Amino acid sequence: MTDVPVLTIDGPSGAGKGTVSRRIAKRLGWHFLDSGAIYRALAWAVQRRGVDLDDEDAVARVASDMKLEFVCNDAVQVIVDGEDVTDRLATEDVGRIASKIAAYPKVRRALLEKQRAFRRPPGLVADGRDMGTVVFPDAPYKVFLTASAEERARRRFLQLKAQGLDVNLDQIIKDLEERDRRDRERKESPLVPAGDAVVIDSSNLTVDEVVERILARLPQALKSPRGASAS
Numbered sequence: 001m002t003d004v005p006v007l008t009i010d011g012p013s014g015a016g017k018g019t020v021s022r023r024i025a026k027r028l029g030w031h032f033l034d035s036g037a038i039y040r041a042l043a044w045a046v047q048r049r050g051v052d053l054d055d056e057d058a059v060a061r062v063a064s065d066m067k068l069e070f071v072c073n074d075a076v077q078v079i080v081d082g083e084d085v086t087d088r089l090a091t092e093d094v095g096r097i098a099s100k101i102a103a104y105p106k107v108r109r110a111l112l113e114k115q116r117a118f119r120r121p122p123g124l125v126a127d128g129r130d131m132g133t134v135v136f137p138d139a140p141y142k143v144f145l146t147a148s149a150e151e152r153a154r155r156r157f158l159q160l161k162a163q164g165l166d167v168n169l170d171q172i173i174k175d176l177e178e179r180d181r182r183d184r185e186r187k188e189s190p191l192v193p194a195g196d197a198v199v200i201d202s203s204n205l206t207v208d209e210v211v212e213r214i215l216a217r218l219p220q221a222l223k224s225p226r227g228a229s230a231s
């Protein structure tokens with residue numbers, strides 16, 4: 001428990017959590033936690049070290065001892081064990097492995113304090129699956145952002161295509177639904193809205209509209225902090 005305010009934005013893959021969270025963090029002048037990037041970085045480290053994905057203890061050991069850094073320049077760079085892996089984490093392949101190992105209770109426990117360490121003044125916007133339910137249950141502001149599976153797949157398709165990746169819409173829908181099902185059905189920290197979260201369906205909303213809806217729920221005093229950028 002701490003006095004530092006946290007806004008949690010949870011939801012399924014492709015709902016727009018990362019895009020919206022980054023914008024809001026910038027507007028408020030707050031820190032930003034992309035917790036999915038931590039699970040993706042772990043997926044990468046586990047593969048890199050040749051660890052058996054079915055061995056929960058071995059994967060949890062990597063979660064405890066991997067050296068993870070987020071370097072904030074124009075964009076956020078993810079450095080794992082001294083290697084910049086930023087460009088390798090976006091693929092559905094890494095997402096699939098991340099969601100498999102994210103189901104392990106020992107892995108989630110090993111990553112809990114690493115995530116809580118992001119809570120620093122003046123505030124934190126935390127994006128993920130269990131930010132409002134498990135990692136920051138005392139957060140005063142919680143959002144569950146969702147959208148139809150078709151719309152989320154369409155967004156992911158356009159996003160990956162823009163990055164020059166060779167993508168197939170049907171495969172993306174399949175991957176996304178499988179990953180969501182695994183995230184929702186796992187026993188440990190499943191993807192569910194926190195009881196006190198506001199649910200926003202972004203299927204028919206632009207990014208700006210989602211950002212404004214969320215900001216409208218925050219107290220005015222948080223929206224004009226010293227040093228916050230207006231962009």
Ligand SMILES: Nc1ncnc2c1ncn2[C@@H]1O[C@H](COP(=O)(O)OP(=O)(O)OP(=O)(O)O)[C@@H](O)[C@H]1O
Pocket residue numbers: 011012013014015016017018019020036155156158159202205206207210
């Ligand atoms: N409301 C929206 N309308 C249209 N496109 C959107 C909207 N929100 C996000 N997008 C686009 O959808 C893509 C996926 O968004 P984003 O990466 O923020 O989703 P996410 O919920 O963080 O996904 P993941 O959990 O898999 O990381 C991005 O290209 C983003 O620009």
Ligand SMILES: Nc1ccn([C@@H]2O[C@H](COP(=O)(O)O)[C@@H](O)[C@H]2O)c(=O)n1
Pocket residue numbers: 013035036037039040095098099100102103127128129130131179183
């Ligand atoms: N708080 C979180 C965040 C992510 N995960 C798992 O990681 C996968 C990848 O996350 P992205 O947000 O980058 O797509 C995701 O499918 C989850 O399985 C998690 O469990 N908890």
